[in-house]
Amino acid sequence: MASDSASTMTRFALGSLALAVVVLALKAVAAWLTGSIALYADALESVVNVITAVVALIAVRLAARPADAVLPYGYGKVEYFSAVIIGIFIAVAALAIFWETWQGLMQPRLPKAHLGGISVSVLGTIINAVWAVLLLRVGHREGSLSLRADGQHLLTDVASTAAVLIGVLLAIVTGYAPLDAILAGLVGIAILWSGWQLIRESVIGLMDVSVDDKRLGHIREIIAANAEGAIEAHDIRTRQAGRRTFIEFHLVVAGSMSVSEAHAICDRIEARLREAETDAQITIHVEPEEKAKHSGIVVV
Numbered sequence: 001m002a003s004d005s006a007s008t009m010t011r012f013a014l015g016s017l018a019l020a021v022v023v024l025a026l027k028a029v030a031a032w033l034t035g036s037i038a039l040y041a042d043a044l045e046s047v048v049n050v051i052t053a054v055v056a057l058i059a060v061r062l063a064a065r066p067a068d069a070v071l072p073y074g075y076g077k078v079e080y081f082s083a084v085i086i087g088i089f090i091a092v093a094a095l096a097i098f099w100e101t102w103q104g105l106m107q108p109r110l111p112k113a114h115l116g117g118i119s120v121s122v123l124g125t126i127i128n129a130v131w132a133v134l135l136l137r138v139g140h141r142e143g144s145l146s147l148r149a150d151g152q153h154l155l156t157d158v159a160s161t162a163a164v165l166i167g168v169l170l171a172i173v174t175g176y177a178p179l180d181a182i183l184a185g186l187v188g189i190a191i192l193w194s195g196w197q198l199i200r201e202s203v204i205g206l207m208d209v210s211v212d213d214k215r216l217g218h219i220r221e222i223i224a225a226n227a228e229g230a231i232e233a234h235d236i237r238t239r240q241a242g243r244r245t246f247i248e249f250h251l252v253v254a255g256s257m258s259v260s261e262a263h264a265i266c267d268r269i270e271a272r273l274r275e276a277e278t279d280a281q282i283t284i285h286v287e288p289e290e291k292a293k294h295s296g297i298v299v300v
């Protein structure tokens with residue numbers, strides 16, 4: 001099951017990469033034929049997509065590796081690093097766009113009404129749209145958050161390219177040259193915003209963010225429902241590393257209970273938690289009633 005979805009992910013990551021390269025080529029040709037800064041910005045957005053696809057492909061493979069002696073907690077956090085790397089490329093692309101925007105505002109030049117150039121850009125957008133819908137469908141079916149996120153991202157690309165194309169046509173029709181540069185600037189801002197979101201999310205992940213309140217509540221319920229024989233559980237902490245979730249807590253039992261009995265309770269709770277949380281790593285600290293320091297209590 002896990003390796004199944006990993007290979008699905010790899011296949012889609014490869015597909016995304018191949019299409020991103022094709023779309024990038026089409027958009028580069030469109031920018032070159034029309035001389036439009038806005039279409040150039042749109043092509044740079046595609047460069048970011050190619051880099052994202054390459055990094056995602058490496059990250060998916062690395063994250064699937066089992067834990068080893070060097071990285072005993074596994075490779076899950078590689079996803080956050082890849083997001084930071086992509087965020088940096090996004091910032092560079094945005095700077096390049098802002099530079100061209102500035103040049104375009106200083107010396108406005110009308111994009112050329114090159115039919116071939118415009119058509120090539122439209123073709124690239126159609127390819128993106130079809131692939132986005134496919135990613136969203138498969139993402140829903142497989143319950144994959146990252147496939148759906150990729151699909152959503154491509155859909156916003158489609159929308160921004162459509163807006164850029166309409167703007168470029170407007171500039172050509174009205175003869176208002178600065179519109180091209182203004183559109184490019186807007187694309188740059190949109191790219192920068194998506195990069196900021198990405199970096200923020202991954203930094204929070206690197207800082208060992210807890211699972212959200214809803215999942216934490218669910219984890220507490222499972223512990224409470226399966227801790228029969230124990231007195232209470234407290235100090236529940238969780239952290240996430242990509243798809244892996246680390247859960248730890250203290251389990252208070254009667255001081256007279258044998259190690260075997262306490263261990264059986266731990267095993268039962270662990271088994272239920274693993275069913276509920278994919279790839280959960282659980283650590284339970286057992287303590288006798290008379291030594292327990294109560295905090296963050298779950299009553300059992």
Ligand code: ZN
Binds near residue numbers: 234235250287292293
């Ligand atoms: Zn304790």
Ligand code: ZN
Binds near residue numbers: 263
């Ligand atoms: Zn054990």
